[in-house]
Amino acid sequence: MGVSGCGKTTVGGLVARELGVPFLDGDSLHPVENVAKMAAGHPLTDEDRWPWLAIVGRELAAAGDSGMVLACSALRRTYRDAIREQAPDTIFLHLNGSKEVLAQRVGGRAGHFMPPALLDSQLATLEPLQEDERGVVVDIAAPVPEVVAAALKGIAAVAHSAEGAAGTRPRQFDVDLAAAPFNLDDDAVAWVEGTIGAMTLEEKIGQLFINHNNDYSPEYLDGVLENYHVGGMRYRPGPSAAVQEHIRYAQSKSRIPLLVASNPEMGGAGSCDDGTFVSTHLQAGSHPDKNIARQMGQVAGVETAALGCNWAFAPIVDIHYNWRNTVISTRSFGNTPEVVVERAKEYFDGISESPTACAMKHFPGDGMDERDQHVVTSYNTLPYEEWNRTYGHVYREMIAHGVQSIMAGHIGAPEVSRHFRPGLSDSEVLPATLSPELLQDLLRGELGFNGLVLTDASQMVGLTQAMKRKDLVPATIAAGCDMFLFFRNPAEDFQYMMDGYKSGLITEQRLHDALRRILGLKASLGLHRKSADELVPPAEALAVIGSAEHRAVAAGIADKTVTLVKDTAGNLPITPATHPRIRLYGISGGADFTRADPLAYLDVVKEELEAAGFQVHLFRTAEQREAAGEAGMNFMRVLSEEATGDYAEKYDAAFVFANVKGFAQEAAIRIKWSSPMAAEIPWYATEVPTVFVSLNQPNHLIDVPMVRTAIHAHAGTREAIRAAVEKIQGKSEFQGTFNENVFCGSFDTRL
Numbered sequence: 001m002g003v004s005g006c007g008k009t010t011v012g013g014l015v016a017r018e019l020g021v022p023f024l025d026g027d028s029l030h031p032v033e034n035v036a037k038m039a040a041g042h043p044l045t046d047e048d049r050w051p052w053l054a055i056v057g058r059e060l061a062a063a064g065d066s067g068m069v070l071a072c073s074a075l076r077r078t079y080r081d082a083i084r085e086q087a088p089d090t091i092f093l094h095l096n097g098s099k100e101v102l103a104q105r106v107g108g109r110a111g112h113f114m115p116p117a118l119l120d121s122q123l124a125t126l127e128p129l130q131e132d133e134r135g136v137v138v139d140i141a142a143p144v145p146e147v148v149a150a151a152l153k154g155i156a157a158v159a160h161s162a163e164g165a166a167g168t169r170p171r172q173f174d175v176d177l178a179a180a181p182f183n184l185d186d187d188a189v190a191w192v193e194g195t196i197g198a199m200t201l202e203e204k205i206g207q208l209f210i211n212h213n214n215d216y217s218p219e220y221l222d223g224v225l226e227n228y229h230v231g232g233m234r235y236r237p238g239p240s241a242a243v244q245e246h247i248r249y250a251q252s253k254s255r256i257p258l259l260v261a262s263n264p265e266m267g268g269a270g271s272c273d274d275g276t277f278v279s280t281h282l283q284a285g286s287h288p289d290k291n292i293a294r295q296m297g298q299v300a301g302v303e304t305a306a307l308g309c310n311w312a313f314a315p316i317v318d319i320h321y322n323w324r325n326t327v328i329s330t331r332s333f334g335n336t337p338e339v340v341v342e343r344a345k346e347y348f349d350g351i352s353e354s355p356t357a358c359a360m361k362h363f364p365g366d367g368m369d370e371r372d373q374h375v376v377t378s379y380n381t382l383p384y385e386e387w388n389r390t391y392g393h394v395y396r397e398m399i400a401h402g403v404q405s406i407m408a409g410h411i412g413a414p415e416v417s418r419h420f421r422p423g424l425s426d427s428e429v430l431p432a433t434l435s436p437e438l439l440q441d442l443l444r445g446e447l448g449f450n451g452l453v454l455t456d457a458s459q460m461v462g463l464t465q466a467m468k469r470k471d472l473v474p475a476t477i478a479a480g481c482d483m484f485l486f487f488r489n490p491a492e493d494f495q496y497m498m499d500g501y502k503s504g505l506i507t508e509q510r511l512h513d514a515l516r517r518i519l520g521l522k523a524s525l526g527l528h529r530k531s532a533d534e535l536v537p538p539a540e541a542l543a544v545i546g547s548a549e550h551r552a553v554a555a556g557i558a559d560k561t562v563t564l565v566k567d568t569a570g571n572l573p574i575t576p577a578t579h580p581r582i583r584l585y586g587i588s589g590g591a592d593f594t595r596a597d598p599l600a601y602l603d604v605v606k607e608e609l610e611a612a613g614f615q616v617h618l619f620r621t622a623e624q625r626e627a628a629g630e631a632g633m634n635f636m637r638v639l640s641e642e643a644t645g646d647y648a649e650k651y652d653a654a655f656v657f658a659n660v661k662g663f664a665q666e667a668a669i670r671i672k673w674s675s676p677m678a679a680e681i682p683w684y685a686t687e688v689p690t691v692f693v694s695l696n697q698p699n700h701l702i703d704v705p706m707v708r709t710a711i712h713a714h715a716g717t718r719e720a721i722r723a724a725v726e727k728i729q730g731k732s733e734f735q736g737t738f739n740e741n742v743f744c745g746s747f748d749t750r751l
Contacts, residue, residue, distance in 0.1 A: 008071035016069035041214030057086025092135035207231035232259035247308035257527035268303030285333035297350025308536035324370035362409030366390035373462030374664035410462030439480030474500020563736030573730030576613030579652035635675030681747035
C-alpha cells in the first residue's frame, strides 16, 4: 500500500517472488470508468472506490491459506477496513516516502495513468497504519533490495505474532444462538441452520427486509411475500379486526414464520385504531411509581399479541437532554440515564409477560441534537467517555436485562466514531445505521450485544441524505445491521440488496450471520414450533383491545401523572362556584399526515368542563369563523373583538388547552398561532386567572411564559383531560413530577 510512485508494483512483485506466492496489481481491478477518470486528472471519490475495494478484498480472500501479494493504494483506514471486511487476515505493507522522493519517481514514469499533479491529493488523503492494524512500514528511500529485505522481515514478524495469538483471538462478533438473548436449545439451533441451508439466494436476501404493509388486500400481500420473501412486516394501523385478519393471511402465506412488528410506545395505541392509550414514555417517568411503565408494557403486550404481533419496536431508551428536541420530548422516560434505565426495564418486563420480543431504540441515542432524523441527520455529540457514562450505561443495563433487538437510528456520533476511527473527518461521519465502528466495534464489541440489529425506517432523510439509495441499502447490512426497515420501492431495494451481495459489499459471512440472528429471534419466540394457523390468535382474542379494564389502567395513570408545573399566581383551585364563566382556547399544530382533526380533543375538553358545571365559551379563529359562514373575517377584526376592556366582565377565567403534535415533517415543534399577534395568545393572562394545559409537548412555557399556572396532562385522551379538570377544581391532588426541561433554560418561564 501507499501513494502512487512508492513502488508498490516493483517491491510487491519482488516480495511475492521471495514468498513464492502470486502477485496482482490492484490497479488492474479498477473498472474502466475509474481508469478514465484518473487519466483525465480527476481524483476518485469514495463512491468510485467502494466497488473496487470490495474486489480487492475478494481477490485476497480467494487466495486462501496459500496467500498472495496485491498492490493497492489503501490510503485511508476506512479503505483498509473495507478490504479486511472481505479478507480479515490481510497484512498491510506500507511503502512510505518523502514527498520529494515520490514526486521524482512519479515524474519519471511514462504511460502511467496517475498524473504527478494528483500526488498532493493522495498525500493529503493518506492515513498511516494505526496501532491496531496488522502491518509493516518500510522507508522507500533505501535501495530496492534493502526495501524488499526490510519488508520480508517485517511481514514475518507480523505473521509470527498473528500465529501466536490465533488460538486466543475469538471471532467476537459472530452470533452465539445458545447465549442470551436467544438462548436456543440444540433443536432450535438445528432449525435455524437447516432453514438457512434450504433457502434460495432470493429467500436469503428477502429475510433481511421488514415490509411496511400499506394495503390490506390479499393481492398486495401475495406480491410482497411471493416476490420478495420478507422476513418481517409492520402494518398500517387500522381497526383491530382488519389488522388481525391481515396478519393471519400473511402468516398463512409465509413458508418461514414472519416477525410481525408493532409500535406500542404508548400501550396498545399505535398498533391498531382501537387500542388503549395507556401513557407516553415521559408520562411513565413523571411519577415516583415505576410500576406505571410496567403497566404500559403489560397492556401493550396483551393487546398487540391479540392482534398476532410478536415484536415491539419499544421501549425507547433515549435521554432527553435538550429541551428543544421534540422528536423524543414525550417519547423518552426522562432526562437522566437512571430514570430511563429504571422505567425501560419495567416496560420490558411488562411486555415480556406476553409472547413478545422488544427492539429498544434509537442507538446510539437521541436527545442531544434538537433536530428530527425523519427530516435531517441528527447527531449525538457527546465525547466517548461521557457517552459511555450516560447512553452507554443505558445500553449495557438493557442488554444485560435481556433485550432481544436494537433499532439503530439515523443518528451520527462524531466523537464516539473517532474513538474507534481516529482521524475520521467530518464528512466521513455517518449515521449509526451505516457506521461499522458504532455497530460492530461499539455495540457488538464493547457492549457485547449478541442480539439482532435493525435499521430505523429507511425513508428518513437522516439516512437518505448520506448516500445514493443503491449504495445505502446494502451498506446498512455490511455495516452490521441485520434487518432493513421498509422498502421505498420493493423491486428496486430488493435488487440493490442483491447487487450489494453479488459485488461483495455484503460478505457471505455477514449475510449468514444476519440470517442466523433473524431466524434465531423467530426461534426464541417459538415461532418455528407453531403451525401457520397457530401463529395468530382467534378473533375472540380481540376482546381485550380497548377493554374497560385497560381503560381503567389508563385512567389511574392519568390521575397519578397530571402535573402542576407552576401556579405562581395562586390561581388554583378554579371551580364553577368561584369562576363559572370560562373562555376556552384550543391550540394545535395543525393537520398532519394522519389527517385527523387536530382540534377534535376540544370537544372532549368542553364536555368535561360542562359536566363539571362550568359555562364554556369557546374561542374561534378567523379561519374557523369564516368556515362557519361569517363574512369579512380577518385576524385584526378577531383581535379587536376579543381583546376588549370588558374581557374580565365577560369571563371569570381563561383555559388554554394545547395539543400540539408534529412528527417527521419539521426538525422541531413549537406553538404556531393562527395569525400574527393572534387573539388566542395569552394576552389575557393579566386580565383573568389563566390556566395553560399541555396535552402533549412539555416545552410550551418557552412560548407562553406569561401564564402563571401551567399544567402538563401528557395526553389528549378523555382520561387525562378529565383528571386535569378535576385537579384544576381541587377535587384531587396533583401527583405528577417534572424535570428541569419544562423551563426551557429561561428565567421568565419560572415567573
